Amino acid sequence: MANSTTSKAKTVEPARPASIMSVIAPAIGWLIPGAGHLIQRRWIRGLLLLISITALFVLGLMMQGHIYKANGGDILDMLGFIGDLGAGGMYIVTLAMNGGQGAIAFAIADYGTKFMIVAGLLNLIAVADAYHIAIGKKR
């Protein structure tokens, strides 16, 4: 019985040295979608990510979606803020230009709000992917 727990060979991954790219790629990838891939010479992937995430965010804005600001109120508003924040530079520029003030009064504007939140969340996934490439976990 005791052997059943000890017999399983645990695979220990070798420690990878932290490179400067593992810090820069996610940071720049957060600011500019796809840039974390572009800086690591993944040109096609980077361009596709840039186009897809930017298009979702811009379409959301054009659909008069609402952008969430930092708040301590409703839990859904806080989650919306976290999602929007994932868009990085686009979120900062939109706030600076006082954009994304649409009221969620009709369905298309609500879709736009969701488009922008999802764009931010997809950018966070892209950031994680850029990090995995930087540390050599993914090609």
Add this chain to the structure above:
Amino acid sequence: MTIQLSHFSAAFVFALFTSIVFGITHRETTRDMVRYGLYCFAMFLGGVLAAGWAMWLIRR
């Protein structure tokens, strides 16, 4: 500048761009990325159509 998308075109655009990101970030090789992206796209649009028909049936 504003844009008015229909429900289906909004779902189509959403499925397209989301599938591209999913494909790139969730798979290792180019071939797998394309296949997974297409799979996600089909599931998104299939889900929209299935939900639409389900709501149509419920309304009856």
